[in-house]
Every structure is written in structure tokens, then in C-alpha cells.
Amino acid sequence: MGRFIEEQLQQVLRLQVRLYACRERLLAATDPEALHDLRIALRKLRSLLQPLRGVPACAALQQQAAELGRSSGPLRDLEVLIAHLHRQGRHDAVNLRQPRLLAGYAALLAGAELPALFEALDQWPQLWRQAADAELRGLAKRVRRRLAKQQRRLAEALVDPAHDRHRLRLLIKRVRYGAEAYPKLSGLTAKTQARLKVAQAALGDWHDLLQWLQxxxxxxDLAMCVTPWRTALQAAEAAADQALLALQEDFISV
Structure with a gap:
């Protein structure tokens, strides 16, 4: 196998170990960061796989990673809300939602998505090695082209006067995580990656507040939070727009 292909194999194996560790932490039910860390590892895995779309050896793993991402997303949203309510001293609201959160952990652990992902991870190294000669020739160039295409889409969206913050948030996440997964191929400077992180965080705050208001x-019982959340939403929109404006400078020539 070529060096680039071997590097991706090693990255996926490291993430597999992290995902197993996160599952054990969830099973122990003593670590409030377990789900968050599991989703970070899952995000890194999906970011590695996303530019490899069309490689048959990756199809099953991509599908299972996406399904676990979808099924665990609402549970993470609930975690974030509960943490916010706790910081605000809304203990009755926290206590009302805590049993739902614990039931969500149990359902995630008992569900089909986690075992399916680990089965796909177990099978993937052999599929990847078997594909190395035929399917993966010129892979680094393909990945570079796909990362560049993601960056062009973001550049176009940033200058669109009718831009959709939801779409921009997703595009920024894809570009940022793609650069993290393939730092040698992305062509993005450390400054640009820092601005992507700031913009993603600002849009994330805006997105959370919008969800909470809904x-x-x-x-x-959340009615008492509506007024401060609406005020915070206005500030989050302004912060997001400022971060997006700064980001335009980095992508204006992409």
C-alpha cells in the first residue's frame, strides 16, 4: 500500500479505539462527557470518509457512521440544553429532563447503530487493503479535488446576499473538519482554520438558541427562558454575521 493509503488506515484504527473507549464510558454511566467525546470521534471518522465517497470499500462504514450520527444527535442536543439550564440555575427544568437523558443513553447503547458501526469498523481494514491496488489509485488527488470543491461551495455561499445560516453552518463544518482530517491536502492556513472555528462556534450558539425557542x-416549563433566549439570539446573529464577514476574506479568491 502507498503511504497515503496506509495513513488513512492507521487513522481509522485509532478512531476505532477511541470509539470503543467512549462506549465503555457510556456503559459506566459516570462520565458526562462520554457522548460528546463519542460524537467527536465519530465526526472525525466521517470527515475522513466523506472525501472517499464512491470508494466501495468505504460504503458500509460511511453508512453506519452516518446512521449513528443521526440517532445520537437529538440526545446530544438534550445534553447541551440540560447543561445550559443547569448553569442558569433552572434546576426544576433540569430534573424534569434528566430521566429522559438517561433513558436516551440506555436506548443508544441498546440500539442497533453502535454494534453495526463496530461491525463495519472490524470489517473495514481488510476491505481497505483489498481495495488498495485497484480502487485507491490516485486517491490523494481525488481527496484534494473534493476538498477544493467543498471550499468553493463555501466561498459561493459566503457572498450570497440571501445566504442561509443553516446551510453555511453545515458547509463550514464540512470544510473545517475536512481540513482537520487532511491537513496536507486542504491548502488552508492556520489563520483560516481559526476563523472557520470561530464562525462555526458563533453559528452553533445561534442554532442552539433557535432550537431552544422552538x-x-x-x-x-421553558416559557420563563423565552425572553432571555430571544435577546441572546439577536446577539448570536450579530456575532455570527461578523464572523462570516471575516471569513469571506479567506475564501474570496477560492
Whole structure:
């Protein structure tokens, strides 16, 4: 196998070990960061795999990683809300949601997505090695082209006067995580990556507040939070727009 192909194999194996460790932490039910760290490892795995779309050896692993990402997302959203409510001293609201969170952990551990992902991870190294000669020739060039295409999409969205913050958030995450997964191929400077991180965080704050306000329409005990959340949403929108404006400078020539 070529060096680049071997590097991707080693990265996936390291992430597999991290994912196993996160599952054990979830099973122990004593670590409030276990789900967060599991999703970080999963995000890194998906970022490695995303530019490899079309490689048959990666298809099953990509599918299982995506399914676990979708199924664990709402649970992480609940974690973030509960942490926020705790910081605000809204203990009744926290206590009301804590059993739902614990039940969500149990459901995730008992569900089909985690075992399916680990089965795909176990099978993947052999599939990857078997594919090395035929399917993976010129892979580094393909990955570089796909990363560049992601960056062009972001550049176009940043200058669109009718830009959608939801879409920009997803594009920024994809470009940022792609650069982290393939730092030698992305062509992005440390300054640009730092600006991507700032913009993603600002859009993340905005997205969380928007979600919480939508929840408050259905969950009556959150009504007391609506006014401060609306005020915070306005500030988050301004911060996000400022971060996006700064980011335009880095992508204006992409």
C-alpha cells in the first residue's frame, strides 16, 4: 500500500479505539462527557470518509457512521440544553429532563447503530487493503479535488446576499473538519482554520438558541427562558454575521 493509503488506515484504527473507549464510558454511566467525546470521534471518522465517497470499500462504514450520527444527535442536543439550564440555575427544568437523558443513553447503547458501526469498523481494514491496488489509485488527488470543491461551495455561499445560516453552518463544518482530517491536502492556513472555528462556534450558539425557542413552544416549563433566549439570539446573529464577514476574506479568491 502507498503511504497515503496506509495513513488513512492507521487513522481509522485509532478512531476505532477511541470509539470503543467512549462506549465503555457510556456503559459506566459516570462520565458526562462520554457522548460528546463519542460524537467527536465519530465526526472525525466521517470527515475522513466523506472525501472517499464512491470508494466501495468505504460504503458500509460511511453508512453506519452516518446512521449513528443521526440517532445520537437529538440526545446530544438534550445534553447541551440540560447543561445550559443547569448553569442558569433552572434546576426544576433540569430534573424534569434528566430521566429522559438517561433513558436516551440506555436506548443508544441498546440500539442497533453502535454494534453495526463496530461491525463495519472490524470489517473495514481488510476491505481497505483489498481495495488498495485497484480502487485507491490516485486517491490523494481525488481527496484534494473534493476538498477544493467543498471550499468553493463555501466561498459561493459566503457572498450570497440571501445566504442561509443553516446551510453555511453545515458547509463550514464540512470544510473545517475536512481540513482537520487532511491537513496536507486542504491548502488552508492556520489563520483560516481559526476563523472557520470561530464562525462555526458563533453559528452553533445561534442554532442552539433557535432550537431552544422552538422547544419552548411545546415545553411549557421553558416559557420563563423565552425572553432571555430571544435577546441572546439577536446577539448570536450579530456575532455570527461578523464572523462570516471575516471569513469571506479567506475564501474570496477560492
Amino acid at each position: 422547544r419552548a413552544e411545546q415545553e411549557a
